[in-house]
Amino acid sequence: MANRSTPTRVIPPILIGLGAFFLIIAILIPLYTVGRLEKTPLDLEITSVSTGTGSVLDSRSLTAGSAVVDQNVPLISQRFVTTEEPSNSDVITVQAGSSLRRTDRQGDTGLLTATVDRVSLDRVSSMPVDPVGSIQSQADKPAEEVPHTGLQYKFPFDSQKQTYPFFDTVARESYDMTFVEETQIEGVTVYHYTQTIPAVDLSAVVPSPANKLALPASTWGVDGGATPITMTRYYENTRDIYVEPVTGVIIKGQEDVHQYYARRAGTPEVDVVKAVIGFDDNTVTYQLGRAQDGKDQIALIGRTVPIVAGVLGVILLAVGIVLLLRGGRTTRGTRTVADGPTTGPRTSGAGSPAPDHDWTTDRTEEIPRTNLRKD
Structure with a gap:
């Protein structure tokens, strides 16, 4: 069987x-799955809000004949980032609409600056790739092609304590973003980076009439009376950002921005905007949530x-x-008895040994019988 x-x-x-x-x-x-997680999602739809107060030039005062700079003006900066085409498994194209306005005025009178930035980024390194990208900063003119050469909206996954190039949409150029320290925001470890942008001649960046003005000295508030004085608009900034290093998400950002009119760079004469503006609490909380979700996924799959x-x-x-070895030992220790005759003593039906029988002596002789007759 x-x-x-x-x-x-x-x-x-x-x-x-x-x-x-x-x-x-x-x-x-x-080896294979974590790499798929460490990519910028293709469904970005992020709104960030920054607030602050500062000095703002009342542009209407220039046409009225005397530059007036308002103090302690409440400011709000908003940025809305979405995913656009072309985007695929390796590249993501983002479009960011940004605005800066003074909240003490309504409608267009409160709008100070507005830009639409578009760039294609590597989904892992967050660095720009082809196509070049574009920036629209004048509502009455189409977007211009602008080479993007640094990080902008997030840092790479597994960010390092090093210097990165970081692109500025106002200057349209990248400047070093230098690592400062490792710190924490609401218990989350972040890397603090800082960037300093020296005085940039905005008339050389965007040929807008507002970036180089010739007005009477009296309008500018300097000596010279009616003598025309040409002033150039300059831009300086000190930017501090705080990055969650595993995901590269920017948790918090702050800018100490200064735009001004001057005859020489670095010598402000009339402030256009001078303010410290940073992420509001809701934006920080939202960015912390994005970073934590990303970290949790990577930790779950990666560790x-x-x-x-x-x-x-x-x-x-x-x-x-262990079970295999035990099974082998059990098999070797078990004897298998085959059916068939044995060499031991035979047993009787009652189970007791049957007596030996000597067939050589146990014989019965037949004695022939003879018939006796009388004669």
Whole structure:
């Protein structure tokens, strides 16, 4: 009759196979799956809000004949970032509409600056790729092609304590963003970077009439009466950002911005905008949530799942091998008795040994019988 597989023979190979499978999973997940998670999502739709107070030039006062700079003006800067085409598994194209306005005035009278920036970025490094990109800063003119050469809206995954190029949409150029320190925001570890932008001649960046003006000296508030004085608009900025390093999400940002009219760079004569503007609390909280979600996914797939799979694989493999070895020893220690005659003493039906019988002496002689007759 054919042998049947018993559980003790079937289970060990199954356990060994499962153990090997989980060990392979533990190795492959960090190699292949984490890389897919460390990419900028293709469904971006992010609004960030920054607020502050500062000095603002009342542009209407220039036409009235005397420059007036309002003090302690409440300001709000808003930026809305969305995903556009072309975007694919490696590249994401983002469009960011940004505005700066004074909230003490309504409608267009409160709008100070507005730009639409468009750029294609590598989804891992967050650095620009082709096409070049564009910026529209004048509502009555189309967007201009502008080379983008640095980071902007997020840092790379696994950000380092080093200097990165960071692109400024006002200056239309990249400047060093230097690592300062490792610190924390609401218990989350972040890297603090800072960037200093020296005086930039905005008339050389955007040929707008507002970036170089010739007005009477009296209008500018300097000596010279009616003598025309040409003033150039300059831009300076000190930018501080705080980055969650695992995801590259910018948790907090602040700018100490200064735009002014002057006859020489670095010598302000009439402020256009001078203010410190930073992310409001809601934006910081939202960015913290984005970073934490990204960290949790990367940690789950990159560490937790491989560790659990690896431990489970080792346990299953060990149990399977132990059961396999025990099963082998049990098989070798068991005797199999075959059916057939034995060489031991025979037994009677009652189970007691049957007596030996000597067939050589146990004979019955037949004595022939003869018939006796009388004669």
